Amino acid sequence: MLKIMSVSKKFKSGDSFVNAVDNISLEVADGTFAAIVGKSGSGKTTLLSLLGALDRPTSGQILVDDRDICRLGDRKLIDYRRNKIGFVFQGYNLVPNLTAIENVMLPMEFAGLKKTERKKRAARLLKEVGITEEKFNRKPTRLSGGEQQRVAIARALSNKPSLILADEPTGNLDSATGKVIVKLLENLAKTENTTIVAVTHDESISKDAKQTFRLRDGKLVSTSS
Numbered sequence: 001m002l003k004i005m006s007v008s009k010k011f012k013s014g015d016s017f018v019n020a021v022d023n024i025s026l027e028v029a030d031g032t033f034a035a036i037v038g039k040s041g042s043g044k045t046t047l048l049s050l051l052g053a054l055d056r057p058t059s060g061q062i063l064v065d066d067r068d069i070c071r072l073g074d075r076k077l078i079d080y081r082r083n084k085i086g087f088v089f090q091g092y093n094l095v096p097n098l099t100a101i102e103n104v105m106l107p108m109e110f111a112g113l114k115k116t117e118r119k120k121r122a123a124r125l126l127k128e129v130g131i132t133e134e135k136f137n138r139k140p141t142r143l144s145g146g147e148q149q150r151v152a153i154a155r156a157l158s159n160k161p162s163l164i165l166a167d168e169p170t171g172n173l174d175s176a177t178g179k180v181i182v183k184l185l186e187n188l189a190k191t192e193n194t195t196i197v198a199v200t201h202d203e204s205i206s207k208d209a210k211q212t213f214r215l216r217d218g219k220l221v222s223t224s225s
C-alpha cells in the first residue's frame with residue numbers, strides 16, 4: 001500500500017519559492033492502476049519523483065508498505081529504488097547498444113541474479129508484454145516506439161517491484177498504441193499485483209485507471225475512482 005500524508009515540495013525560484021507539491025495526501029491500494037492528471041506545471045513529475053525517492057519532500061510522509069521512505073538513509077534509499085520501484089519514462093530510456101532482452105536483464109544483474117535466471121525471467125516478461133521471441137535480440141532502434149515502451153515496461157517489472165512509476169508512458173506514442181500500452185499497464189497491475197502510478201496529460205488513460213488524482217498548482221483538487 002502506498003500512502004502519502006501531507007506531502008509538500010518547495011523549490012527555490014529566484015528570491016521566492018514554488019510550491020510544486022502542496023500538502024497532498026492520498027492512498028493507493030496494492031495492485032491498483034492509478035493516474036495522476038493535471039496541466040503542465042501542476043506538480044505531477046515532482047510528485048512522482050518523491051514517490052520514487054529520486055527527491056525528498058520538504059515535509060510530510062510517504063509510506064510504502066508501512067515504511068516511511070523519507071526517513072531512509074542514502075544507502076537504504078538506493079536499495080529501495082533498485083528493488084521496490086520500477087520506472088517507466090516517456091523517452092523509454094532503453095540502453096541503445098543493448099538488445100531488448102539485455103535491457104530487461106540489466107536491473108536483475110544489479111540485484112545479483114544468475115545469468116540463466118535473468119534470461120529466463122526477461123524472456124517471460126517480454127512475452128508477457130507482447131514482444132515476440134524474434135525481437136528479443138534487436139536493439140531499440142530496430143523496434144517501434146510502442147515496442148520500445150513494452151520493453152521498458154518489462155524492464156521496470158524485472159525486479160518484481162511493488163510500485164511502478166510511469167511518467168507520460170504514452171507521450172511519444174500514437175493514440176492507438178498508447179491505448180494498448182495503457183491496457184497492458186492495467187492488466188499488469190492485476191496479474192503482478194503491482195501498484196502502478198502513471199502521470200498523464202491524456203484523459204483517456206485516466207478513464208482506464210481505477211483511481212484518478214487531479215492536481216492543480218501542486219494541490220490535489222479531486223480524487224475519482
Ligand SMILES: Nc1ncnc2c1ncn2[C@@H]1O[C@H](COP(=O)(O)OP(=O)(O)OP(=O)(O)O)[C@@H](O)[C@H]1O
Binds near residue numbers: 040045
Ligand atoms: N528542480 C526544480 N527547481 C525549481 N522548480 C521546479 C523544479 N522542478 C519543478 N519545478 C517547478 O515545480 C512546478 C511543478 O513542476 P512539474 O515538473 O512537477 O510539473 P508537471 O505537472 O510534471 O508538468 P508537465 O506536464 O509539463 O511535465 C513547476 O512550476 C516547475 O517549474
Ligand SMILES: [Mg+2]
Binds near residue numbers: 044045
Ligand atoms: Mg512532468
